[in-house]
Amino acid sequence: MIFKNADVVFADGVKKADIRTEGGKIAEIAPSIKGADAIDCKGLTVFPGFIDLHVHLREPGFEKKENIESGCRAAVKGGFTQICCMPNTNPVTDNKVVVTYIKARAKEVDLCKVHPVGAITKGQEGKELAAIGAMKAAGAVALSEDGKSVPDTKIMALAMQYASDFGLKCLCHCEDAGLVDGGVVNEGYYSTLTGLKGSIRAAEDIVIAREICLAESLELPVHICHVSTYSGVQLIREAKARGVAVTAETCPHYFTLTDEVIASFDTDTKVNPPLREEKDRLAIVEGLKDGTLDCIVTDHAPHHEDDKNVEYNLAAFGISGLETSFALSYTMLVRGGVLGLPALAEKMSGAPARILSLEGGEIAVGKPADLTFADLNEEWTVDPAEFVSKGKNTPFAGRKVFGRVKMTVVDGKIKYEEKRK
Amino acid sequence: MLNRKDVLGLYDLSAEEIDEILTVAASMKKLLRQNIKKLPHLQGKSVTTLFYENSTRTRCSFELAAKYMGAHVVNIAAESSSVKKGETLVDTGKTLDAMKNDVIIIRHPMGGAPRLLAKTVKAHVVNAGDGMNEHPSQALLDMLTMRENFPSLEGLEVAILGDIKHSRVAKSNLFGLTKMGACVRMYAPKTLIPKDIDKMGAKVCSSREEAVEGADVVMGLRIQLERQHGGLFPSLGEYAKFYGVNEDVMKYAKPGALVMHPGPVNRGVELTSALIDGNTSRIEEQVLSGIAVRMAILFLLTKEAI
Numbered sequence: 068m069i070f071k072n073a074d075v076v077f078a079d080g081v082k083k084a085d086i087r088t089e090g091g092k093i094a095e096i097a098p099s100i101k102g103a104d105a106i107d108c109k110g111l112t113v114f115p116g117f118i119d120l121h122v123h124l125r126e127p128g129f130e131k132k133e134n135i136e137s138g139c140r141a142a143v144k145g146g147f148t149q150i151c152c153m154p155n156t157n158p159v160t161d162n163k164v165v166v167t168y169i170k171a172r173a174k175e176v177d178l179c180k181v182h183p184v185g186a187i188t189k190g191q192e193g194k195e196l197a198a199i200g201a202m203k204a205a206g207a208v209a210l211s212e213d214g215k216s217v218p219d220t221k222i223m224a225l226a227m228q229y230a231s232d233f234g235l236k237c238l239c240h241c242e243d244a245g246l247v248d249g250g251v252v253n254e255g256y257y258s259t260l261t262g263l264k265g266s267i268r269a270a271e272d273i274v275i276a277r278e279i280c281l282a283e284s285l286e287l288p289v290h291i292c293h294v295s296t297y298s299g300v301q302l303i304r305e306a307k308a309r310g311v312a313v314t315a316e317t318c319p320h321y322f323t324l325t326d327e328v329i330a331s332f333d334t335d336t337k338v339n340p341p342l343r344e345e346k347d348r349l350a351i352v353e354g355l356k357d358g359t360l361d362c363i364v365t366d367h368a369p370h371h372e373d374d375k376n377v378e379y380n381l382a383a384f385g386i387s388g389l390e391t392s393f394a395l396s397y398t399m400l401v402r403g404g405v406l407g408l409p410a411l412a413e414k415m416s417g418a419p420a421r422i423l424s425l426e427g428g429e430i431a432v433g434k435p436a437d438l439t440f441a442d443l444n445e446e447w448t449v450d451p452a453e454f455v456s457k458g459k460n461t462p463f464a465g466r467k468v469f470g471r472v473k474m475t476v477v478d479g480k481i482k483y484e485e486k487r488k
Numbered sequence: 489m490l491n492r493k494d495v496l497g498l499y500d501l502s503a504e505e506i507d508e509i510l511t512v513a514a515s516m517k518k519l520l521r522q523n524i525k526k527l528p529h530l531q532g533k534s535v536t537t538l539f540y541e542n543s544t545r546t547r548c549s550f551e552l553a554a555k556y557m558g559a560h561v562v563n564i565a566a567e568s569s570s571v572k573k574g575e576t577l578v579d580t581g582k583t584l585d586a587m588k589n590d591v592i593i594i595r596h597p598m599g600g601a602p603r604l605l606a607k608t609v610k611a612h613v614v615n616a617g618d619g620m621n622e623h624p625s626q627a628l629l630d631m632l633t634m635r636e637n638f639p640s641l642e643g644l645e646v647a648i649l650g651d652i653k654h655s656r657v658a659k660s661n662l663f664g665l666t667k668m669g670a671c672v673r674m675y676a677p678k679t680l681i682p683k684d685i686d687k688m689g690a691k692v693c694s695s696r697e698e699a700v701e702g703a704d705v706v707m708g709l710r711i712q713l714e715r716q717h718g719g720l721f722p723s724l725g726e727y728a729k730f731y732g733v734n735e736d737v738m739k740y741a742k743p744g745a746l747v748m749h750p751g752p753v754n755r756g757v758e759l760t761s762a763l764i765d766g767n768t769s770r771i772e773e774q775v776l777s778g779i780a781v782r783m784a785i786l787f788l789l790t791k792e793a794i
Binding site: 254255256258259260261262263264265332373376377378379380381 | 601622
């Protein structure tokens, strides 16, 4: 297949080129490639297929919220060619059977590549190590206790050491549960205004610092999930400066919104870690710009309406993010003058691929033909009714954004193409 | 005419609306003082109190307010009913709506619950206290009590001492009083002061003397024993010693300054018994103001436009 006339986002700049794929790989990139089976992509910009290190597919166990098929459909609609799914399923993804099931189901669905993330401890209970070796053998690409931290620092240290034998990294959700103590929003002006229980930055920062200390002491790599605080960004920046092998991610909601939006009591603004203040938002943007924050993930957390149409305290944490991530990132960061297109591709594809040693992440001959085509000039309004994810929970409903994914190609096959209106 | 469907908090109400409620409440209070307890304003209306939290005085006050104006009143102590069967607030609201309730008065341990109910039902919703958010009728009855004792709320210096962090009463009073031109000072242990409350117009003081100095009104807020168990202060005794209001502290206030408390009061903790029972105390007066304010709210919400 030949994709003609698109503006191609390479690591060193954007150039108009034709891309020929063969056998699922990129076979040729040249100013003009002639041949049959060509698609004219004039006016579109092509990125290396986006890779999301942090997605909740909810299957097995919570299929009312999302399943592997609906989640993958949302992924390719959002331009993602590879996603990593978190282990807080039911049963917990803490053994090879669940890992194998997810891989098999994803293969049947055959949309994007799905990489299971295994739990760090059995049942995510923080006590005994999960079947780390067996999960790796079945295809797990990383470990995480996402939704909480491993409370016992010793277990966490042992897990990092044992996992490193299998080349697996821990993706750390950083939260001191005792300090959060039932908090549902950021502690500040808006928690006082609404009377909703707040949680201070330190609840996140303390565990970020702990994971950094462990990585430094053990001389092992660690990855920090969904950074939301200015102080967390600074901890990571300082650790990187002294050579600790730490990488970190953030999400579009942390560089787009502040806790001001909770004043409406809209439960779609409830997310963990919570939306914070303007100085945090600005620090997240700065962290992305200076490389402290390596990548953008969605923390796609789809929920059923029943889980959200309740009292704020009772509502589930999470935002359905796969279908808005690219547009929010492009609008806020590229149109906002923070990142160029190659840097955005790095945050959404290059860095995630390197962090977990996944194939892909750049447009180059010999690489997998994972390509995301977008119209950067299209302005559109976020409408959850149009989401293909089962999770319609978004605080961005009604927001105008730029940049629309038009086509997603995985291993040389078109897995999503927007229907013409 | 209160031109809104619900009364959820004083943050949403304008000074004009607050003034109107207080003016009507003052007339209601006059009638109550004459022992007139059979008014026609709510005849043919149904009022349900839906309480997800224990309460004696607030529920009783709302119930009597509705009954004095001729409404049918149903009381639901939600802990003992469908909530235990797992029904959601939204479903309970739909059921109450289908039963043709005109007003639902809700108390709930979680902030924002009345707003969720109001969004769901056609009935008028009155917030009788939601978590740490608001308790508008309490603040209105406090303001009515103050207005009866001073020419105006404008320029009044009101000191609030006690568990401010967990107090919906402190918040509603802050919103209401500042809208009416009064000044609110607050004092409590740091563990009981919510973040950024000063940015909402409160003056956070660094001693009880500073808070009380020159005050027209000194209001104590209940300190719950469970906060001691939560590690927010060492003991009620220590609280009383360092943060409580006693006669010595009251000397800093304006002569004749009023002593108020939303109740129930811990004698000798927030306030000494001498202050509670003294002639500047308005604690019992607050109770009567409560019925009057709730009558005014119910009347103004259900009044048909002429």
